[in-house]
Each structure stands twice: as structure tokens, then as C-alpha cells.
Amino acid sequence: MxxxxxxxxxxxxxxxxxxxxxxxxxxxxxxxxxxxxxxxxxxxxxxxxxxxxxxxxxxxxxxxxxxxxxxxxxxxxxxxxxxxxxxxxGKTINLDLNVLTYLKNIVADRKLEDEQNFIDYLKYIKESNYNLNMSISLLERISKPIDLKVWSDYVLSFVKYETLENITKDSLKDDKILPEPKYKWAKEILDSSEYMNEKFDQFYVVACILSKAFILKTQKMDSKRKFLELLNYSLNELNIS
Structure with a gap:
């Protein structure tokens, strides 16, 4: 057009x-x-x-x-x-697989280096009223297949973090059962994971463009050249027309 x-x-x-x-x-x-x-x-x-x-x-x-x-x-x-x-x-933060892996390990009561600094990071995100999102992790999971049982642990850890009001080492490790609506939400995320597997190409293109834009942002060149680089990448490498 x-x-x-x-x-x-x-x-x-x-x-x-x-x-x-x-x-x-x-x-x-x-x-x-x-x-x-x-x-x-x-x-x-x-x-x-x-x-x-x-x-x-x-x-x-x-x-x-x-x-x-x-x-x-x-x-x-x-x-x-x-x-x-x-x-x-609104402020939305996408938690990638690195963050979710650390989170999952804390929830599972596994030893984690630099644990308190990471918990402080999680606490800051919650106290700053970010809307939590894990769509980046969904994309990463598609490109790096993860066993469904393990992936379920990722999702439940994310939902637990989103549910908690007070973020501490004890609250993250607490075995307290989540409210039923939260389990339903976790199931919806798992179901969407399967749907995204089928629609992988579309999401992969978006992820590639966002990643390229982020890389260009860190490079020292004027805005016009960055735009042309991104346009060339989209048209000639990703073959979007």
C-alpha cells in the first residue's frame, strides 16, 4: 500500500x-x-x-x-x-526466559546465586506497577522447545509472581495454593503456547523486527539511516512485502 x-x-x-x-x-x-x-x-x-x-x-x-x-x-x-x-x-514489562528461569528456580526453592538482588529486582517491578507479560518468553520457547511439564513450571511461577502483592523470598517459595481464576489463567497461557506453535512464522517475524530495532538503537548512526536499515532488513532479509 x-x-x-x-x-x-x-x-x-x-x-x-x-x-x-x-x-x-x-x-x-x-x-x-x-x-x-x-x-x-x-x-x-x-x-x-x-x-x-x-x-x-x-x-x-x-x-x-x-x-x-x-x-x-x-x-x-x-x-x-x-x-x-x-x-x-500503562507500563508493560515482558519477562524473558532468563528472568523466568531465575524466578522458577526461586519458587522451586533451588539455590540461586545473587538471590537477594534478583528478588529486589522482582520487588521493584511489582512496586512500580508494571503490567506483567511473558509473550517474549512464549516466542523464545517456540524457538527453543521446552518439555511441557517444565514449561508448566515456568508458567505457574509467572502466574504466582503476578498474583503476589508482597514479594519476598518466603512468599515466592510458599506452597500456598493459587486462587482458582489464576489456575485458569495459567491454563490459558499454556493453551496459547500450543496455538503460537502453529502461528510461529508470524510471531517470529515480529520478534526479528523488534530485535533488529533494538540492535539498531544501540548503534551510532542517525535516525534516517536506522530506519533505512530496518526497512532493508524487513524487505530483503525477512522478505516482508
Missing amino acids: QLKISDREFIEELYNEINPYKICDIFDLKSKTYKEVKLIYFNLGTNSYLEPFKNKILNGYSILGVSDYEKSYVFDNKYKSKENRVLEI
Whole structure:
């Protein structure tokens, strides 16, 4: 699907402007011709309101975003860009297999190096009100097959962590039975794992693009070149058309 000329010109004008106030003016003027337009900018400087979204490293354990979210500004043609407004944004964290493996070992009361620092990391995530997600682990599990019984332990450990309000060594290791709705949720996750096996190619492509974007983010090159690199990777290596 090709962009309309007017759409392309709108995007190029925003992209080529470096003055934040002029970007606001361009967006407010040009976006009026659309029914609905939302845009997120990541290169206008640090947004103090989004400080809680910045990347964190806690005693060697990381919380990293695909982009520098504390530098993001959200434009919406329903509002004037230069005026402050309330923006409700949720925080979701995807726990990968490394994190879930550590978590599973603690829940199973196995010896873990650096245990207290890891528990502090888990506690910080919960106290910071992140929405917990394990879709990255689901993708990893597909590419690295794990026995169903072992995978069930991963899922139950994740559900237990999500359920607990107070994160301590004792609460994680406690054998207390989970509420019935939580067991149903765990079963839904296990069922979705089987479904994702069937839809692996689609999810694999998304995972590859996200991984490539993250790698490019760490490299020293301008935004335009990064975009072209990602586009070339998608079209020529992943063969997305």
C-alpha cells in the first residue's frame, strides 16, 4: 500500500524539522485534514513527566525499552500540541526466559546465586506497577522447545509472581495454593503456547523486527539511516512485502 502524496509530504515536513515548537505548529496545522492522527516523537529531549519509563539497571538486572520512552512526546490532533494534558499510559514489562528461569528456580526453592538482588529486582517491578507479560518468553520457547511439564513450571511461577502483592523470598517459595481464576489463567497461557506453535512464522517475524530495532538503537548512526536499515532488513532479509 503506497502512501498518498499529501501523507508523505506531511511526514517529511515533520521529519525534517528540528525545532520542537515548529513541529507542534506543523502537526496542529496539517493534522486537521485527518479524522484522527496520533504521533509519538522520540527525539525532542527528555520529557520529565515520563521519567518512570526510563531504562533501569538494578544491581546488574535490566529493564530496557525498545526506545528511550522518557524522551517521548505524544501528539494527538484532538488537542493543541503546546498545551499540557493528562495522558494515561500503562507500563508493560515482558519477562524473558532468563528472568523466568531465575524466578522458577526461586519458587522451586533451588539455590540461586545473587538471590537477594534478583528478588529486589522482582520487588521493584511489582512496586512500580508494571503490567506483567511473558509473550517474549512464549516466542523464545517456540524457538527453543521446552518439555511441557517444565514449561508448566515456568508458567505457574509467572502466574504466582503476578498474583503476589508482597514479594519476598518466603512468599515466592510458599506452597500456598493459587486462587482458582489464576489456575485458569495459567491454563490459558499454556493453551496459547500450543496455538503460537502453529502461528510461529508470524510471531517470529515480529520478534526479528523488534530485535533488529533494538540492535539498531544501540548503534551510532542517525535516525534516517536506522530506519533505512530496518526497512532493508524487513524487505530483503525477512522478505516482508
